[in-house]
Amino acid sequence: MQSVGKKQPGSGGWQRLEALGHSCFYLTLRLFGLAGAYLLLVPVVAVYLLGSREIHRRTRPYLQRRFPELSRWGLWLATFKNVHSFGRVLVDRAWLGMGRNRAFAGETAGYEQLLKLVAEGKGVVLLTAHVGNWQTALAHLERLPVPVHALMHYDQQAVAKHFFDLRPGRRPFHIISTDGPLGGVVEATAALQRGEVVTIMGDRLVKGSSVTVDFLGAPVRLPDAAYVLAGCVGAPVAAMFAAKTGRRRYQLRIRDVWYPRWQGRNQRAEACRASGARFARSLQEHVDEYPYQWYNFYDFWQQ
Template identity: 30%
Template structure:
């Protein structure tokens, strides 16, 4: 998976334009501007479009016409995810509404005093999910590659405010493992994306959308070794102003008979499949996942 290097899309100038529009005019004008930005990526970002096109045609089975529409909507939904993230971070006036499905599973994690591991993917809008989890009255930790340039991260925080969650950066010396364990011991929630890895990392292979694909081994190994409940969570956008938050029942895999990372991955891949089938344009994957 050398095509993905742990870096997110976007640049300081682009963020600055949208932040100015949001603060001066509001969310709707920013969405209108996004129509043209998404069209630019749709027309000229051929490499990433090729990967999305292959996913829509080969893995989802859409027709050419359907794939064209969903390819454009993929860029448009992705742009909305970035805008909504800024709106929530900066506390800009909005009309967002939310449906919570499975919130009780996460509340039980917190009430049991064990902390919990939440596995997600680059589907929907995780930054929004982080804000929704404030309802649980516990600290949220997000484990991630330090992909955004430091200058861009500092610019966003100076302009909009700090992220809602504490960031645990994945490091080569594995010090992030100790940070994860400390957070769980403090009855905090630890969130990890489990659908990407960097070249050289250990992987597991699992059938996903009718073809074998590689997933990072780390999140699923932790799920079986740590004595905490594990839930799969996703925050999907269903309209311009409505989000649907999903959380699966929590399972302490360490105490499951014959539990293995492969078993957890199989369940995660099934949950992920359910989401991409329901929201095919909201998987923001811009490299060859099945390479």
């Protein structure tokens, strides 16, 4: 399993242990398939939770806000479900990458609406979050009539491989690295101006400017780069989230669409804050429906 905590620089021993864990799951997938890896995941997660206080500390801020009525045992069980759900996503990723022509069945709720937005020719910012099997689900956007780009941090040396790193051949979407010049904004702007699609994570502030909005009853800071980018080129923002709905099924759903607009810099801050509030409402709707499929393992309210 991938570590959900932050590794310290030079933690070579931990990285070797993590690599060994991934190798065990890869071997299980080859020998026993997806069902075997899911079965192995149950005791692995249980032992992990019994031996690590850190993961409980990291999941508690979200789970206590989402389930304020839980007892101590109920909170432990909710943590198990949250981490186990994350583990299944990692297993799915490996299963897809290790075999040719593998795919999950599913649907994109709002796909016709997305096609209409693309047809406007202004580009589309798909604003998503660390929910569900988002990465493998986004691969199905390859059928859109324009190229799809993912603005993301991309570590090719990471132990937990993306499914497209494990699978030979062309990637289903183009990666714009946030580690590049100006955080990839120039390349993302050019893609939108060509009428293409850019996906951006809207639920994790790493650096840069932000807006403060309400989420699950308390203020949080969200990055505003997606709203500024969309507003500057006149592109719409579509809040779209993925969910794992079965062993080999997923769903992508567009929950909201809007156009960030302002007249001059004086109005930009309020337009971005309003956009952040819309995204937070959409994300809350999603975690209300799929509470164990949000994978921000840190105190989201104390950034």
